[in-house]
Amino acid sequence: MKRYLKERKEKFLKSIEADLYISNSSETIKYLTDISGAGMLFIVEGKLYVIVDKLSYPAFSLLEAWIAQVIQSNDFAKVLKKIIDEKRIKSVSCQPEQMSFSIIQKIRENNVELISQPYLSENIRMIKDELEIKKIKKAAIINRNSIMKTYSYIKPGVTEKEIASELEYQMRKNGSDGLSFPTIVATKKNAYNPHAVPSDTKIADNDVVLIDFGATVDGYHADQSYTFIVGKADSGLKNRYNAVFLAQYDAIEAVRDGIEAAKIDEFARNRLKKENLSKYFIHGTGHGVGLAIHELPWIAPSSKQIIKPNMIFTVEPGVYFGDGLGIRQEVMVLAHKSEGEVLGFAPIVEVV
DSSP states (O other): OHHHHHHHHHHHHHHOOSSEEEEOOHHHHHHHHSOOOOOEEEEETTEEEEEEOTTTHHHHTTOOTTTOEEEEOSOHHHHHHHHHHHHTOOEEEEOTTTOOHHHHHHHHTTOOEEEEOTTHHHHHHTBOOHHHHHHHHHHHHHHHHHHHHHGGGOSTTOBHHHHHHHHHHHHHHTTOSSBSSOOEEEEGGGGGSTTOOOOSOBOOTTEEEEEEEOBEETTEEOOEEEEEEESOOOHHHHHHHHHHHHHHHHHHHHOOTTOBHHHHHHHHHHHHHHTTOGGGOOSOSEEEOSSSSSEEEEESTTOOOBOOTTBEEEEOOEEEETTTEEEEOBEEEEEOSSOEEEESOOTTOOOO
C-alpha cells in the first residue's frame, strides 16, 4: 500500500499549479490516504494535511505521519489562514466543481491568487493502479456471483422489490461492503425509466426485466446491468434485444489504447442506427468507474478523453420505449493496449 500512496501523491504534486491545493472530495481523500471519511485536504510543500471534525477524527487518527498530518478542527477558515500565513502561500488551487461558493469565498478572504483546476483529481484517477484494479475486479466478481445466484429468483409472481432485496442480500453474502447505488429492478412501464425505482409490480409471463446493480470493495465500485426475458419473445422483441447486445459487442471490440472515447460510443450508436433504434438510445454508452460510481472517462458523443491502458469504464447501450419497455446491457471494461477486458461477466445472457 505504501508504494501506491506515494505514487498517487507524486501524480498530484506534478499536477498542482499553486502553492496550496485544497479539496473536500471524499474520493480524493480516500485516494491519497486510503481512509474513507469526510474532511478537507490540503497539499502544500509536498505534504498532506487532512482537516476533520470530531466525528471523522477516529477514522483518520491512526494515519501515519508520512501519509498525512491530521488536524481536528471545526473551523476550516481558521486552519486555512494559519497555513497560508505560516507557509507564506501566494496561490491556492481547487476544483470549482467540488467547492461550494462559501468555501471559495473563505479562500479569497486570505488575499491569495485563486487558481481553478477543474477535474484535477478525476483526471489523475482515470488511470487505475494495480491495487485499484484488483479491488474493482473483486467488486465485479461479487456482482457476477450475486446475479447468478439471483437468476433463478427472476420469475412470474415475484415483485421488483423482492428481486432487488434478494440481489442485495446475495451481494452482501458474497462479500460486498455496501451498494454502489440503489439497485434497479424494472419491468413494464417502469423499465422506460433508466433510473427506475423498484416497485411492488409483479413479474408476469413474457415480461422483460431490467436489472442494474453494483457491489463495493473498500470504496471501489462495480456497475453492471442485465436485461432478462421471462418466457418467450416475439420477433420484434428479439430484434431489439439482439441489437442492444450487438451494439455492446461492437463497442467492446473497439476498445484499445489511443482510441477516442467518443469513437467507442459511435460504434454502439451505429449498430442501433442500422436497426432504426438510435433515437431510443437516450444516454451515453458508458462512464468511468472507480472510487466514484460515475467518473472519467465519459464514453459519449461529446467526450474529449482518449482511452489509455488501465482505464476502467462501462459499456452500456440501451433503448427505452414509451409503451413500457427498456433494454440495457452493461459490463465494465478494463482497457489494455490492444483490447478491452470484460470484468465479471455473468454467462447467463445470450442472443435470443
